Structures are given as C-alpha cells and as structure tokens.
Amino acid sequence: MTRFIVFRCLAAVLTVWLASMVVFAMVRAAPGDIIEMMMGQMGSSEGEAALRRFFGLDQPVYVQYLDWLGRVVTGDFGSSWRQGTPVTELVFNAFTVSFELALLVLIVSSLIGVPLGLLAGYRAGGAVDTIIQAFNVLFLATPVFWLALMLLFGVSTFFYWSPPTIYVSPLRSLADNLIILAMPMASLAFLQIAAYAQFVRQHVVEALRQDYVRALKARGVPARTILGKHVLRNILVPLITFMGLIFIQILGGVVVIESLFGLPGLGRLLVNALYARDFPVVQGALVMVLISAIAINLLVDILYRAIDPRLRS
Template sequence: MLLVGVSTIFGWSPPLRFVPITRSVSDNLTILMLPIASLGLLQAAAYSQFVRQNVVSAMNQEYVRTAIAKGVPTRVVFFKHILRNVLIPIITFMGLILIQILGGTVIIESLFALPGLGRLLLTAIETRDYPVLQGALLIVVVAAMVVNLVIDLTYRLIDPRVRVA
C-alpha cells in the first residue's frame, strides 16, 4: 500500500534494482526510503503511544505531585522522578520492537526485492537448503539474543537497584 500510495500521490516510484552503497550512496538511500518507512512507521507509532502512556501514568503518581508541590523545578522532576521510573519499560518495549523489525525484514526484503538475510531465509525455505536455513536462523536468533542482552545490561545502568542475576 505504501508503494502504491507514494507512486500515485507523489508520482514517484523507487528504482526497481538495488544499488549497493559502494556504487552510489544517494541511489541506495532512495531505494531504501520506502522499506525503512514501511518497517518503522507502525513501530514508531506504537512506541510513541507506549512512551506517552507511561509518562502520563508516572506523572499521576503521588511522589511526582509531592515534588511539584514542594517547588522542585519541572526539569528536575521530569528527569529525576518520571524518566528514571519510566525508562525500564520503555527500553524493554524498544527491544521487542527491534526484534519485530528484524522479523519484518523477511517480508520487506521480498516485497521490495532487496538482497539481505530475510530474502536468503525465504530462498533457503523455497529450495529446501537446510544448512543455509539453519545458518540464517542462527544469525537471526543470535541477533535477538544480543538485543536482549544489551537491554538487560542497560537496566543496570539506568537503575542501580536492578540486580542482574
């Protein structure tokens, strides 16, 4: 829908052949604009709604109202009270979104005819090339594990009270 909408409304369609970034940076970015938008727009909307919901919920907490009533500057209240308590669920949600985007690349790469790991996975499934399929899945799983590890280590930086077991 994004491809059809952009081409009919703006009269612009992306090039149909992939151009490596080593050959032309501008052509590569032109080709990747729609795939990036299709992967990121929905996730960005969900993420911004989640962040807003958590910040509003934290602003209604009693300790925030007490800090404001004491005359603590708004900036200090936001960074010290609200943001510290909201960052852990926000970072957790960000990790889930990154893993969803990694899974979404399989579909996006095939729709936009882009070379990549997702397209390699689909080709390996179609041709029943099990060693390639296992290797590609291993890369995807390791990437998801690294994202989860980085998130868990980030918890400790944000809130020292969180114990890493």
C-alpha cells in the first residue's frame, strides 16, 4: 500500500508539471496583447518596451516558463498585472468560495441522489422507478445555465424573492452565507442528484440479481436491511470513485454558475482575468483547478485500495 501511494504521488507531481506547461503555453498563445491594452493608443514604443522588460515578456517563452515554474515551486505565483495583488491571495480567496459551493452540492446531491437510486433500483420496472427515471432523463439533459435561469425566474415571479448579490463568508454569518449559496447550489445539485440516482440504480439492479441477495429475500430479511447493510456496502467502492468524478465535474461547472450569480469564486476570477489578459491570475487559477482535480483523483485511488482488500493484495 505504501509503495502504491508513493508511486501515485510521484505520478501526480509529474501530471501537475505537464499540465503546468500546457496551461502556460495556452495562456501565452491567447489572442490580444496585454501591454498594448495597458498602454492604450497614447503609449510610446519606449514605454511598451520598458513594460515588457518589467513583466519579463521580452524573454523567450521557455525562459519565462522556467522563471515562473521556479517561483511556483516556492508558492509564489506572482502578482496580478492589473491589481498588483499577489495571485496566491486572489486564487485562495476565490477557491474557498468555489470549494464551499462544490462541497455543498456534493453533500446535498449525495444525500438525495443515493437514496433515490436505491429506491429506483429496488423497485426497478415499477411506478416509482419510472418516475425517478423520468426525473433523471429530464435533468441530465438540461443545461445548468438554463436551469439556473429558470430557477431565478420562477423564484422571482412566484415568490417575489431574488438571491442576495453580495457574498458573505460563513465565518461572518453562516445563515446569510447559506441563503446566498442556496440558488447556485440548487442549480448544480439537480443535475448531480440525477447522476447519482442513475448510477446507484444501475448498480443496485445488478446487485439484486446476485444469489446472496435472493437468499436474504427468501429468509425474509427486510428490504431496508438488504439495501442499507448489504447492497450499499457492495457498491461503496464504485460509488466513492463516482463521487470523486462528480466533485471534479462540479468544480468545472461552477464557472458558469458563479458568473451568473455574481459569486466571487474561481470561475468569476478566471473569466475576469481572461478578459483583462491578466496572465498570472489565469495561470494561477487554472493550476489550482488542475491540482484540485489531481488531488481528488489521488485521494479516490487511495480510498479505493483501502476499502477493497482485493486491490491491497
């Protein structure tokens, strides 16, 4: 197990390094010139040259990358070219908002989607299963931004209420924080609830065909015990893997939702930085998302091995 963890950690470091090269190259290849945007039409060629030297843009791309990578290894992502604020501070503040939203969506969707999947799988082919399946198809086919717009329209039209536009930290007021995140969370959670229900239903249907489940039914074991104590335990390993994938998907989906609801998360930070051609902020935000995704995959792999004794051996 220790050897596996060391190997996966080394593979994760290599993946982050390769991903950092791709991110740096993509950002540098983006159209538009930040120096020309900052100088404007009144800028002189001497001023532009001085600004390029100040930001290190007069160096070859590989020199810029090595200099940036050397600072990143020490935790220094540089400073925003627009605001002058350290990128680490901007990205950390935005990441805490995105992570909180993604975690809430994961918790809510798990608590609702898993029981729905268990119920649909146990009642496969029945009326309850048909209703849940229709729900799954509907929300899996619905774009997140469209669902968010419909929720905003419905709540404002029928309940005469609109979500607050100023973000409040949970450390300041947990109640106000949850009120602000309620609509964005619901917009993302419906899709994930449907995904959970579909995934769990499929595995429950397969598990119910096993001989041990038929034996339990023949002995008169209650359905709640069969599902909760036996079936759910057997699908726990693939479910943990699926949860990791869902969490990564949620982190990717917050970009649109944060922009729509005005949340100061990674999505909004990344969009604003892209429009402003603020390369250090774009690079820092993308690397943070990549590191989060790779870390989640690493954690899922370790949990997978820890839970399943066949993989440990």
